[in-house]
Amino acid sequence: MPELDLLSKGLTTCQGCPMELIGRAALDTLGPRTITMTPPSCSAILTGSGDETGWGIPSVQTVLMSLPAFASGVSEALKIRGMDDVTVMGFAGDGGTFDIGLQSLSGAIERGHKAVFICYNNEAYMNTGNQRSSATTLGASTKTTPTGKKESAKNIDFMLLHTPLAYQATASVGNIPDFKRKLKKASEKDGPCFIHVLAPCPSGWKFPTSQTIEVAKLAVKSGAWLQFERENGKITINQKPADFALINDYLDAQKRFGRVTAEIRERIIAEAKGRYETLCRLAELDCLV
Amino acid sequence: MQKLVQQRMKMLETLPTIIGPVSVKISDVHTGAWRYRRPVIRRDDCIRCGICATYCPCGAIEKAEEGMVIDYTYCKGCGICTVECPKKAIDFPEESTFRKEGE
Ligand SMILES: Cc1ncc(C[n+]2csc(CCOP(=O)(O)OP(=O)(O)O)c2C)c(N)n1
Ligand code: SF4
Ligand code: SF4
Ligand code: SF4
Ligand SMILES: [Mg+2]
Numbered sequence: 412m413p414e415l416d417l418l419s420k421g422l423t424t425c426q427g428c429p430m431e432l433i434g435r436a437a438l439d440t441l442g443p444r445t446i447t448m449t450p451p452s453c454s455a456i457l458t459g460s461g462d463e464t465g466w467g468i469p470s471v472q473t474v475l476m477s478l479p480a481f482a483s484g485v486s487e488a489l490k491i492r493g494m495d496d497v498t499v500m501g502f503a504g505d506g507g508t509f510d511i512g513l514q515s516l517s518g519a520i521e522r523g524h525k526a527v528f529i530c531y532n533n534e535a536y537m538n539t540g541n542q543r544s545s546a547t548t549l550g551a552s553t554k555t556t557p558t559g560k561k562e563s564a565k566n567i568d569f570m571l572l573h574t575p576l577a578y579q580a581t582a583s584v585g586n587i588p589d590f591k592r593k594l595k596k597a598s599e600k601d602g603p604c605f606i607h608v609l610a611p612c613p614s615g616w617k618f619p620t621s622q623t624i625e626v627a628k629l630a631v632k633s634g635a636w637l638q639f640e641r642e643n644g645k646i647t648i649n650q651k652p653a654d655f656a657l658i659n660d661y662l663d664a665q666k667r668f669g670r671v672t673a674e675i676r677e678r679i680i681a682e683a684k685g686r687y688e689t690l691c692r693l694a695e696l697d698c699l700v
Numbered sequence: 701m702q703k704l705v706q707q708r709m710k711m712l713e714t715l716p717t718i719i720g721p722v723s724v725k726i727s728d729v730h731t732g733a734w735r736y737r738r739p740v741i742r743r744d745d746c747i748r749c750g751i752c753a754t755y756c757p758c759g760a761i762e763k764a765e766e767g768m769v770i771d772y773t774y775c776k777g778c779g780i781c782t783v784e785c786p787k788k789a790i791d792f793p794e795e796s797t798f799r800k801e802g803e
Contacts, residue, residue, distance in 0.1 A: 415703050420759050420774040421729040427778035432757040464723035467704045587754050613778075621779030624755050 417443060417467040424456050427620030429584040429610035429627070430504075430531045431457070437500060437529060440591045441598055443468055445498045446485055450475045450512060452504040453538045454531070475511045478503050479519035479528060486524040498598045499526040505546035506536045508607075509567050520574045520603045527597045527604045533612035534564070541615045548635075549682070550675040551667045553615070559670055563682055568607055569689070572641065572699055577602030580640035583609040585627030589649065593640060609636045617666030626664055633657035634683045637690055646694040652687060655680050702728060731758065735777030737792050743767050745789035752781035752790065 417438035424431040430453050438445065448471040449458045457465040458472045473481040478501050486499045503512060508530040516528060535553050536542040543553040545565040552559050568581055577600035582590040590608060597604035611626040613619065618626055630636035634652025641647075658680050662668040671679075693699070705726045712724055741752075746768055753761040753768065760775040761768055770781075782790040 415707060416759055417704075418759065419704055419726045419728060420702055420771065421731050422727055422758070423729055423731065424757070426734065426776040427780055428757050432755065435757070435759050436754075459723055459727050462723055463725045463727045465727040467708075467726070470723070619779070621783045623757070623778070623780055624784055 415467065417445075418457065419465040419467070422456055422465045424453065425612075425614045425620070427613045427623045428453070429612060429623050430454055430533065432584055432587070432623075433529065433531050433590070433608050433610060434502060436587050436591055437502070437594055438466075438468065440594045441498050441500065444496050445500055446470070446489075447500045447502055448473050448478055448481050448485070449502050450478045450504075450507040451538065452507055453533070454502050454504060455538070457502075475507050477515040478507060478512050479515040479526075482526040482528070483519045483522060483524045486526045490525070495525075499524075501526060501528040503528070503530055504537070505530060505532040505534060506544045508532075509546045509565050510544055516605075517574065520571070520576055520605070523575065523602050525601055525603070527594065527606065529594075530567075530605070530607045531610040532607060533610045533615060535612075535615050537612055537615045549679055550662075550671040551616075551665075552670060553667070559668075559675065563678075566686065568637075568639075569686075571605055572646075572693070575602070576605050576641070578604040578640070578642050580605075581607045581609070581636070581638055583627045583631050583636060583638065584611065585609075585624050585629075585631060586638075589638070596640075596642075611665075615667070617669075618664055622664065626661070629657065629661045629664060633661045634687055635661050635679075637687060639690060639694075641699060644699050645697045646690065646699065648690060648694055652683075655684055655687075658683060702726070730773060731776050732771075732773045735772075735775060736795050737777045737779065738772065738795050738798060739770060739775065739777070739779070739781050740791045740793065741768050741770065742789045742791060745787050746785075747787055747789075749786065752785050755780055755784045 446469045458470045482501045534547045541553050542555045549563045550559045578597045580593040632653045634655045638649040708726045760771045782792045
């Protein structure tokens with residue numbers, strides 16, 4: 412536990428917020444030699460508005476389309492000044508990563524700037540009142556999909572397998588030591604890194620605030636969320652799903668899946684199995700970029 | 701008062717005039733007021749593993765000499781610590797059972 416918290420405690424995120432926990436754990440790992448930036452999203456609560464901020468480190472509030480471009484600039488400026496011990500940490504949601512900020516992220520990765528891009532995935536545009544994003548799971552109800560989303564989520568992890576990331580990983584708020592280990596590794600790389608963290612959101616997913624960590628654990632155990640990392644052209648699977656049938660329990664734990672039909676359930680489970688099978692085959696290769 | 705807030709206040713005294721949009725104050729909302737249930741650690745059952753502190757989103761739990769300490773000024777009462785404690789050493793009574801103190 413550091414002497415000085417690098418993230419203030421009196422922040423107005425919801426009770427049981429996974430995003431705040433990720434931010435806290437991130438700074439616990441990276442320490443004060445970090446510059447962070449957030450786009451418009453729930454994480455902007457940490458950056459604050461007016462003359463107030465929650466961060467004890469330098470931070471920038473960016474626009475939603477181009478956080479990675481801001482990060483690129485800061486990263487290059489640090490390089491010119493020879494400050495290679497500073498970590499640039501992008502901290503964006505799924506909307507700012509999968510949808511609105513995707514081209515900017517793709518550009519920053521291609522140019523090869525040294526930065527760590529964290530995406531906390533709460534599977535919707537939460538800060539504006541829970542509208543669906545391309546990260547929202549099939550069948551989930553949101554303000555814009557009141558009867559359940561009809562499309563499957565975009566698989567950003569697989570998309571990014573074909574980009575020159577120095578390090579890529581998935582993580583979950585259900586396993587903070589694992590997230591910290593991955594972030595530490597990323598901060599030591601000399602290029603762009605991407606860490607995609609599952610962030611079950613009690614307000615949007617509609618489960619009791621005490622269950623944030625349990626829902627995240629169940630996602631991993633059931634195979635609804637895969638834990639893996641890619642480094643030096645190779646994928647390592649960190650945790651094998653225990654039983655895909657547990658996806659039923661995972662769905663039942665969240666009111667956003669309250670109206671899911673048996674048919675949609677089967678599709679969700681089949682897709683999860685397919686993703687895992689693909690990942691297993693990819694893990695046999697050692698020629699990924 | 702949080703150490704971070706104190707540090708920033710001290711810094712402000714020594715800063716020259718700031719030009720441009722810069723955040724100089726630390727957000728410091730009394731989020732403990734949101735709580736309707738209060739986590740209370742039973743010292744005798746606690747093994748000081750620190751898991752509650754690792755998973756508290758608010759950073760409201762710290763390890764001290766006398767054991768784990770919860771900062772009720774900021775604890776929002778989400779209940780995550782009570783669920784994650786491997787020893788089930790955290791009770792979660794209604795906030796109304798406590799006398800309202802100026803915390
Ligand atoms: C270009 C642009 N479009 C829309 C918005 C409005 N907006 C502000 S926050 C937000 C939600 C972002 O969602 P996400 O990135 O998933 O973060 P979350 O709020 O879920 O934490 C949106 C759409 C904006 N600020 N800029
Ligand atoms: S909506 Fe979800 S992610 Fe946003 S502050 Fe609330 S709990 Fe956190
Ligand atoms: S999780 Fe439980 S046993 Fe571990 S330190 Fe916290 S209160 Fe004590
Ligand atoms: S109830 Fe929530 S905010 Fe309060 S100490 Fe426990 S985990 Fe932290
Ligand atoms: Mg989101």
